[in-house]
Amino acid sequence: MFKFRLLAVRWRECAALVLSLAMLVCASSDVLAVDAQVIVVEPGDVISWRYEPATLTVSAGTTVTWVNQGATAVTVTSPDGLFDSESIGPGASFSYTFDTPGTFRYFCVPYPHMKGEIIVTR
Numbered sequence: 001m002f003k004f005r006l007l008a009v010r011w012r013e014c015a016a017l018v019l020s021l022a023m024l025v026c027a028s029s030d031v032l033a034v035d036a037q038v039i040v041v042e043p044g045d046v047i048s049w050r051y052e053p054a055t056l057t058v059s060a061g062t063t064v065t066w067v068n069q070g071a072t073a074v075t076v077t078s079p080d081g082l083f084d085s086e087s088i089g090p091g092a093s094f095s096y097t098f099d100t101p102g103t104f105r106y107f108c109v110p111y112p113h114m115k116g117e118i119i120v121t122r
Contacts, residue, residue, distance in 0.1 A: 049108075066094045077108065
């Protein structure tokens with residue numbers, strides 16, 4: 001009888017621990033924003049260079065990271081001065097966290113035909 005009570009107590013403790021961990025995991029996924037990524041693509045000719053995706057929709061609080069997968073330095077520059085990566089060399093990246101809803105456009109200073117926008121929702 002003592003063993004049965006001991007097993008019953010252990011089972012309840014384990015169940016409570018598992019339930020607590022499950023609630024913690026669910027709560028933390030609601031609180032943390034999912035990060036997003038934009039890739040700098042440099043196919044053959046310069047006029048085809050672009051940000052991919054060109055338009056990205058994210059929730060407020062999301063950190064967007066631009067990764068330069070090309071062979072030439074580029075920038076990620078907001079025309080209203082909100083953010084400016086300065087030079088992002090090949091293999092390097094730049095990140096910015098968007099806390100306010102709205103549409104945020106950006107371009108590359110050396111290659112101004114490269115344009116993109118981040119749409120931030122609540």
